[in-house]
Amino acid sequence: MTEQSRAPRLRGGPRAALVFAAAGLLAAGAAVTMATSASAGTTLGASAAEKGRYFGTAVAANKLSDSTYAGILQREFNMCTPENEMKIDATEPNQNQFSFGNADAIVSRCTANGARMRGHTLAWHSQQPGWMQNMSGTALRNAMINHINGVMAHYKGKIYAWDVVNEAFQDGGSGARRDSNLQRTGNDWIEVAFRTARAADPAAKLCYNDYNTDGQNAKSNAVYAMVQDFKSRGVPIDCVGFQGHFNSNSPVTSDIQANLQRFANLGVDVQFTETDIEGSGTAQADNYQRVVQACMNVSRCTGITVWGIRDSDSWRSGGTPLLFDSSGNKKPAYTAVLNTLNGGSPTTPPTNNPPTTNPPTNPPTNPPTNPPTNPPTNPPGQGGCSASVSLQTWTGGFVATVRVTAGSSSVNGWSVGMTLPSGARIVNVWNASQSATSGSVQFSNVSYNGQIAAGQSTEFGFQADGNASTMTPTCSAR
Numbered sequence: 001m002t003e004q005s006r007a008p009r010l011r012g013g014p015r016a017a018l019v020f021a022a023a024g025l026l027a028a029g030a031a032v033t034m035a036t037s038a039s040a041g042t043t044l045g046a047s048a049a050e051k052g053r054y055f056g057t058a059v060a061a062n063k064l065s066d067s068t069y070a071g072i073l074q075r076e077f078n079m080c081t082p083e084n085e086m087k088i089d090a091t092e093p094n095q096n097q098f099s100f101g102n103a104d105a106i107v108s109r110c111t112a113n114g115a116r117m118r119g120h121t122l123a124w125h126s127q128q129p130g131w132m133q134n135m136s137g138t139a140l141r142n143a144m145i146n147h148i149n150g151v152m153a154h155y156k157g158k159i160y161a162w163d164v165v166n167e168a169f170q171d172g173g174s175g176a177r178r179d180s181n182l183q184r185t186g187n188d189w190i191e192v193a194f195r196t197a198r199a200a201d202p203a204a205k206l207c208y209n210d211y212n213t214d215g216q217n218a219k220s221n222a223v224y225a226m227v228q229d230f231k232s233r234g235v236p237i238d239c240v241g242f243q244g245h246f247n248s249n250s251p252v253t254s255d256i257q258a259n260l261q262r263f264a265n266l267g268v269d270v271q272f273t274e275t276d277i278e279g280s281g282t283a284q285a286d287n288y289q290r291v292v293q294a295c296m297n298v299s300r301c302t303g304i305t306v307w308g309i310r311d312s313d314s315w316r317s318g319g320t321p322l323l324f325d326s327s328g329n330k331k332p333a334y335t336a337v338l339n340t341l342n343g344g345s346p347t348t349p350p351t352n353n354p355p356t357t358n359p360p361t362n363p364p365t366n367p368p369t370n371p372p373t374n375p376p377t378n379p380p381g382q383g384g385c386s387a388s389v390s391l392q393t394w395t396g397g398f399v400a401t402v403r404v405t406a407g408s409s410s411v412n413g414w415s416v417g418m419t420l421p422s423g424a425r426i427v428n429v430w431n432a433s434q435s436a437t438s439g440s441v442q443f444s445n446v447s448y449n450g451q452i453a454a455g456q457s458t459e460f461g462f463q464a465d466g467n468a469s470t471m472t473p474t475c476s477a478r
Helices: 044-050 069-075 103-113 139-154 191-201 219-234 256-264 281-296 333-341
Strands: 015-018 034-037 056-058 079-082 115-124 161-166 205-210 240-241 269-277 300-304 385-394 397-405 414-419 423-430 438-444 456-465 474-477
Touching: 034 423, 044 056, 044 333, 044 397, 056 069, 056 103, 069 115, 079 103, 103 115, 103 281, 115 139, 115 191, 161 191, 191 219, 205 219, 219 256, 240 256, 256 269, 256 281, 269 281, 281 300, 281 333, 385 414, 397 414, 438 474
Parallel strands: 056 079, 056 300, 079 115, 115 161, 161 205, 205 240, 240 269, 269 300
Antiparallel strands: 015 034, 385 397, 397 456, 414 438, 414 474, 423 456
């Protein structure tokens, strides 16, 4: 998740391996499995497998006991990605003390049902345990190498593809690497991570994964240049993951297929790895159709993963971004995806409206269908601004999505104050700058979301370690 988890995806009965002759549609040497109990063309995984691809979902270990969740998981998906359970803080909470219980539960469930596994993620600036956050230089570099070796040794032969490095490039127009403790160990840290991973499990595909790279922009250009350099020098990289978090401020771009194709032309597989598209009804269905069709039109696009099953399982649940509603019912977006996988006609002709501004770092911007955790501090329409918070939580961490709403007059800038729960520490923030990582924190707008028309809203978010509790934001406008 990404990230962020970007806090933050199986099949029962016997399985028959289907080996497809079209070499461009398959990962080298990999067979695609499909449930014999489900007719091809009637589920997402079966339909994708017919075309030599997978259709996967992010899986949370604590939801495997939910019968509705588990039933959809088993029926629909032939690839799984642990949502948080394979991230660094989960797998090595204390240095050299590895913990795989929750991740193993997901691997066991998915593989028992004939699904394959994507590993997420080995090296990332976020969701690092405290001991790693406090390291730097050679000690951190060695710790990264040791972590990759330890996790990949445990899962050797069980993982189809690893997100070796996640989100190493910053947003905006610079195309620069993200400043992080890993980056400060030396500019070759990504190369070292990939070379370490290849030695640890030569059979696993090795991917670079990032967000806001779905169309051609400064960030995707920088990733492209890195992949091109790696391929020219023999640095092992097999695939590039495009997270695919979309909403009204970060829409599906008109050049999404062309962007996939240019990466594929470098000799790597491409995949949508964390797809969720905010919205509802026909508009959401159309956007899902466009993303899936883009993958179907690129022979080296090997699969699509959605980041959750039901809307209530999503890290951005307020935007209802997934293929099943909170009760587990199929949405119009599900039908659009299934029809596209089966080669049917789009639900409506796709639109090609490119974004008019640089996409932000993928926050939800559509009004949530569920009420926020806290009511606005000032009702909109009374001038100034108001703020409300909704939370997505898991054991030991949470994501907060903060909605900022202008009152009766437009605002040209805003600031939101909030006191974090005791012991909570911010590890990632998007669409805002912050004054601190714990305690009393002041969040301010960034360049692209300071202006809000009267009565309109924008959102920012942050991910934190620690336990969530009620937070009451205050908002001031400029």
